[in-house]
Amino acid sequence: MFFDILPRVGLKPKDYILKFILPASVISLLLLILGITYFSGYTRLVVLFLPLLLMGSAIGYPYIELDSQRQKINERLHIFITKFGVLSITDLDRKELMHLLATEKEELGQLATESHKIFVLIKRWNQSLAESCRFLANRSPSSQFGDFLDRMAYSIDSGQELKEFLHGEQDIVMEDYGEFYKRAIYTLDTFKEMYVSAVTSVSFFVTFAIIAPFLLPYDFVTMVTVALLGFVLIEVLLVYAIKSRLPYDRLWHTGEKPTKIDLKLKKWLIISVIGTVLFTLFLLWGKFIGEIPQIMKIPYQIIFALGMSPLAIGGYFAQREENLVIRKEFNFPDFLRSLGDSVSAKGGGMTDSLEYLSSNDFGPLTKDLEGLYKRVSIRVNSQKAWRYFGYDTCSYMIQLFSEMFERCTFLGGNAGVAAHMIGKNFRKIINLRKAKYQSVSQFSGIMYGLAGGMALTLYASAGVANMVNGLYTSLDIPDTMISIVNIITPEDFSLIAYLIYGVLVIYSIVSGYLIKLMDGGHYQVSLMHFVIMLWVASIVGYIAEVMTGSLLGTSLPI
CATH class of the missing domain: 1.10.287 (Helix Hairpins)
Incomplete structure (x- = not known):
């Protein structure tokens, strides 16, 4: 119903x-x-x-x-089951455990709301945990989460310990999450094909809009403008559709205050923006006002690409830091398992274990471990020390799972069991991300190719239209045919050429943003992708313009 x-x-x-x-x-x-x-x-x-x-x-x-x-x-079920399993090995009772999960809204999202429902059923309606889980399982939007609640209710009724059940459920739920993640990647591949098909189709439509006014009684500029606006609208709709279907899987941390790396990236971003503004103004002044001969010879596509090039500086440094964060994530499970085993062997010596491990080589993570050891050794606030460690790594996953480990050990849980449980699940998530990064990398190459293909198609169409227009103007057309034959003025052709290039610029912006939307990385990296695609479109567009002019004996009046 x-x-x-x-x-x-x-x-x-x-x-x-x-x-x-x-x-x-x-x-x-x-x-x-x-x-x-x-x-x-x-x-x-x-x-x-x-x-x-x-x-x-x-x-x-x-x-x-x-x-x-x-x-x-479904997209946060892996975080929920890991946190639930880790907290279950502490001395918390079931009601407090559900209350703690209900308060983790930033980490668990909708699952925190579902946990709150279970907590309310236990506290206010005096239901057992098994009854509450069974009641909510029939009303859960997710069949995977509903099945998990049914299994938990059955195991509790049969007398199994909650921590034993959750320990056994780790592999089951993580396997379900892996299937969900793979389906999301498959959906991503489908959207990639849709994106390529849509861009290609609309490119041909724009080409038709450039040629059609010679055959039909339509205004050239109006037709091209409508076609290009339609192209931009379809791009935006596709980005929204892809964003709504992608699972939540961010790379960068969510700290309240910017870290040193955040401030460093912000500094390079400001330098890039200032450099772009100044360089662009200088090029425009040299071409249109100062009339510097060397700059005046540069075509407008290359002028604009040169002006935007400093933005790649901020994108490059963000890409470099992002690669370091990914490497830190690869090293984190090994560090955590080593720490858990060391703490368990020494009977709770967290500081001594961190001192020993911080002197070992864990790649880019080593420097952050040294900072963690210094904060923990002060013995002021262990929870904040681990939180700042997660922020300093700039990894959202390290931020979440390191705080889980700290919370578990703080509440009396076994550090070795918690570390192995977290490390195992963390490694599975990293392996799933590798497939996503590979898919996004392939999509990036497709987008670069589309940028060049669009530029070639649109500028070649404009060249053909200019040739036909020149043929019409050279003919002695009777007065009775003048109202039927459309002729484009040089000013309109200049406007059409600028509109074509404007769409290529918008395509580069949207595609650069879409790449980082898909892989969940730092959005500042999209500036580098934007500049690369802009250069591809500009060079191919200029070459297509020159070749079309030489082959057809025309040139666009720019």
């Missing part, structure tokens, strides 16, 4: 009708009246389509919200 879904997304039928259905119905009725009364033709169809879209959105909202909650649960 439709109304059975509403409680699962936190809505009462009355609130849903008053907040969604009723406003949508009123607005839709007003749009219908306005469309029938004041509009006609295609405009009326567009206006009359809006009520259908609005009502469809209102009716489909519960399903969309339910799917969103399912996605949020």
